[in-house]
Amino acid sequence: MSGATETSLTCARCGKPANLQCPKCVELKLPCEGAAFCTQDCFKASWSSHKSIHQKAKLSCENDTGAEQNSVAPNDWLYCTRKGQSRTPKLPIFDWTGTLKPYPISKPRLVPAHIDKPDWAIDGTPKIEPSSDLQRVVEIKTPEQIERMRETCRIAREVLDAAARVIRPGVTTDEIDAVVHEATIAAGGYPSPLNYYFFPKSCCTSVNEVICHGIPDARKLEDGDIVNVDVTVYFKGVHGDLNETFFVGTVDEASRQLVQCTYECLEKAIAIVKPGVRFREIGEIINRHALMSGLSVVKSYCGHGIGELFHCAPNIPHYARNKMVGIMKPGQTFTIEPMINAGNWRDRMWPDGWTAVTADGKRSAQFEHTLLVTETGVEVLTARLPTSPDMFPWLKS
Missing domain, CATH: 3.90.230.10 (Creatinase/methionine aminopeptidase superfamily)
Incomplete structure (x- = not known):
C-alpha cells in the first residue's frame, strides 16, 4: 500500500476517512475514488470484489489501443484471426510477450489472370504438396x-x-x-x-x-x-x-x-x-x-x-x-x-x-x-x- 495523494478520500469499504490507496490502481492510473482504504484490514476484506476493477481497466485499455491502431489504417482494414480465414475489428485479447502487437491488415492483393499460380492460390489449400x-x-x-x-x-x-x-x-x-x-x-x-x-x-x-x-x-x-x-x-x-x-x-x-x-x-x-x-x-x-x-x-x-x-x-x-x-x-x-x-x-x-x-x-x-x-x-x-x-x-x- 502506498500513501494516497488526496486527504479528503473515504474508505471504499466502510466510508471512514482514508489515507491508503490500492497500489495496482495507482499503477493503472485509476481514479483515487473507490481505490482508497482506511486500513489494511479493510483493503484485504474488499480485495475479492475490488480486483475486478483492474481487469475492467485492462480490457478498456486494450479496446482503446485497438481503436487507436484502427485510426492509423482505413476503416475496412481488420485484424487477422483463425490462421488467415477470419477478420475482426477488435484487437484480440492476448498476453503479448513483448511490446509489439498486431495492427489491422488490408485486403489480399490481386494477382493478374495471366500469372501461373500454385494450386492453393484460389482456395488456400495445397493439393499436391501434402501427399507427395x-x-x-x-x-x-x-x-x-x-x-x-x-x-x-x-x-x-x-x-x-x-x-x-x-x-x-x-x-x-x-x-x-x-x-x-x-x-x-x-x-x-x-x-x-x-x-x-x-x-x-x-x-x-x-x-x-x-x-x-x-x-x-x-x-x-x-x-x-x-x-x-x-x-x-x-x-x-x-x-x-x-x-x-x-x-x-x-x-x-x-x-x-x-x-x-x-x-x-x-x-x-x-x-x-x-x-x-x-x-x-x-x-x-x-x-x-x-x-x-x-x-x-x-x-x-x-x-x-x-x-x-x-x-x-x-x-x-x-x-x-x-x-x-x-x-x-x-x-x-x-x-x-x-x-x-x-x-x-x-x-x-x-x-x-x-x-x-x-x-x-x-x-x-x-x-x-x-x-x-x-x-x-x-x-x-x-x-x-x-x-x-x-x-x-x-x-x-
Whole structure:
C-alpha cells in the first residue's frame, strides 16, 4: 500500500476517512475514488470484489489501443484471426510477450489472370504438396529443373532487394508487402506465401520479437526496430525462397550483434554444404556459433526442401543434437534459415495463428538462402547480386 495523494478520500469499504490507496490502481492510473482504504484490514476484506476493477481497466485499455491502431489504417482494414480465414475489428485479447502487437491488415492483393499460380492460390489449400512422395524422399533435381530454379531464385533475390530499399522509419510493413507483390508480378511470378494455407499476404514481415511468419499490417516501422522480410517466388513451376533481417534507422548494439551473429550462422552452415555431409551437421554448426555469442536457436521451425513444391524433404533443423537422417547429394535443393533469439529459444503463437514470437519478448533475427548441392560443394541460388543494396555494415570490411 502506498500513501494516497488526496486527504479528503473515504474508505471504499466502510466510508471512514482514508489515507491508503490500492497500489495496482495507482499503477493503472485509476481514479483515487473507490481505490482508497482506511486500513489494511479493510483493503484485504474488499480485495475479492475490488480486483475486478483492474481487469475492467485492462480490457478498456486494450479496446482503446485497438481503436487507436484502427485510426492509423482505413476503416475496412481488420485484424487477422483463425490462421488467415477470419477478420475482426477488435484487437484480440492476448498476453503479448513483448511490446509489439498486431495492427489491422488490408485486403489480399490481386494477382493478374495471366500469372501461373500454385494450386492453393484460389482456395488456400495445397493439393499436391501434402501427399507427395517428396515429403519422404529427397529429390535429385534434373538439369532442366535446376535451370528453372536458378531463374526463379534470381527473381526472388531481386524482389527482396526491392523491399530492402524502402525500409526506413515510418514505412508500414503493408507497404513493404505491396512492393514485394508488385515486383513479383512485374517479373511474371506469383508470391508463393499468398493464400498458402490462407496466409493473407505476399511476404512475411517479422519485427523485433517476431521469430517468423509475421503478417504485414498497418504498423509503421520505428527507429531502432529490426525487421525480417521473407520472400518466396513461384515462377516456371518452381519456388525460390530467401529472407534477410534489416535495421530500421539506428539500432542498439545488442540488436546489431544479434543480426550479425544470425548472418554468420547461415554463412558458416552454407560453408559445410557438399556431397556426403550429414544434414544434421548444419544444426551443430549453427548452434555452436549462436551459443558462443550468448544467443539461442529456435527449435520449432526449420529449413526445408524446395523446388516444384514449396516445402518438402529434407527438413533442416538448426539446433544441435537433432535427429535428422540422410546425407547431401548433388542435385538436392533446400533452404537453411536459422532463427536466432536474444533470450531463450522458446516461442509462442499470436491469435492470428501465424505469427510466432519469442516467449520472453526478446528480439529474434533470421537469414535464409535456397541452396543447390553441386558435385564439388554448394551453389547459393539466392545469393546477393552486384546490384543488391548495401544493407549490412559488416560486409563493408
